[in-house]
Amino acid sequence: MRISIDTRLDYTLPGPVDVLLQIEAAMIPEQNVLHAHIDLPRSRHFARVPGQSGIGDRIWLRIAEPLSVRYQATVEVNRLIADVSGLAATPPHMLPGETVDYLMASRYCLADTFQDFVESEFAGTAGGARIAAIRDWIAHTLRYEPGSSDAMTTAIDTFHSHRGVCRDYAHLMIALARASTVPARFASVYGLGVEPQDFHAVAEVFLDGAWHMVDATGMADPESIAKIGVGRDAADAAFLTSFGKVELQEQAVEVRKA
Incomplete structure (x- = not known):
């Protein structure tokens, strides 16, 4: 099955903060990421690091301006299903x-x-x-x-x-x-x-x-x-972990059949 994903996050920050994001569909054998794009704010530091057990990526950001993120993807799920x-x-x-x-x-x-x-x-x-x-x-x-x-x-x-x-x-x-x-x-x-x-x-x-x-x-x-x-x-496996204060303004997730 193919599914379409559209995620938006908007946070305000009182000052520079370190943020760890994990919102992208993992590239693993049980699912094929056919298309993916992520928009991130300007950052003082950006780095990708492996997720827990090597599944998916986490993104380190050091930012001093509002955290506005949009992630869009189309994923084909090929998971073996068992009772x-x-x-x-x-x-x-x-x-x-x-x-x-x-x-x-x-x-x-x-x-x-x-x-x-x-x-x-x-x-x-x-x-x-x-x-x-x-x-x-x-x-x-x-x-x-x-x-x-x-x-x-x-x-x-x-x-x-x-x-x-x-x-x-x-x-x-x-x-x-x-x-x-x-x-x-x-x-x-x-x-x-x-x-x-x-x-x-x-x-x-x-x-x-x-x-x-x-x-x-x-x-x-x-x-x-x-x-x-x-x-x-x-x-x-939190989608967002902040090491400093952030304030949620808006969060929207849309998942539909592609």
């Missing part, structure tokens, strides 16, 4: 080294806290069947509610409040998967069908020797998702 419920888990001692970090607790996904819960709530399931059960439990238990969480909300907070946005659904999915000894990571994406349209977040789980997308919100299908970057949680 996760039928996939086997890899025993921990057989996991590839690059997946091990994604078994561990992280800032927003304190997986250790949920070990007793997953063994009780999802008893009798394992591997992909466990992941499918967790996905369905989150979908039925949580209420999608814009504005119900903030940048400090963790998977534990979401578990108790039963509400959140896509990032919160992804964090809880990741935490429960890791508590079940399945490597899981956060993916920042553009998703067709996401409402309201914005940057989207899904989980990826490592099953049967490969990474598979899981969107507990149910809004986007893997065949219509363009991946931007990945990380242990949202802190590793």
Whole structure:
């Protein structure tokens, strides 16, 4: 499937600031970036650096004027799709080294806290069947509610409040998967069908020797998702991280079928 992406960001700054951007669709085998263009403000410094796990690029900017960014792209998604419920888990001692970090607790996904819960709530399931059960439990238990969480909300907070946005659904999915000894990571994406349209977040789980997308919100299908970057949680894959004060003026994301 081909999707078209149009993203605009506008921020004001009180003075010079360092900014790390990650908003471009990653150039990886599962998706082909057919066209891409990014407009950036004049900067005192510009550099591209690899994203987490080598997926996508981050852009360092040192700027002293308003941050106005426009990114446009057409992406053809060629991702192999599998029904996760039928996939086997890899025993921990057989996991590839690059997946091990994604078994561990992280800032927003304190997986250790949920070990007793997953063994009780999802008893009798394992591997992909466990992941499918967790996905369905989150979908039925949580209420999608814009504005119900903030940048400090963790998977534990979401578990108790039963509400959140896509990032919160992804964090809880990741935490429960890791508590079940399945490597899981956060993916920042553009998703067709996401409402309201914005940057989207899904989980990826490592099953049967490969990474598979899981969107507990149910809004986007893997065949219509363009991946931007990945990380242990949202802190590793934020579309914008500022090292200094910035103030949002406008943000718009449009994803449509090309």
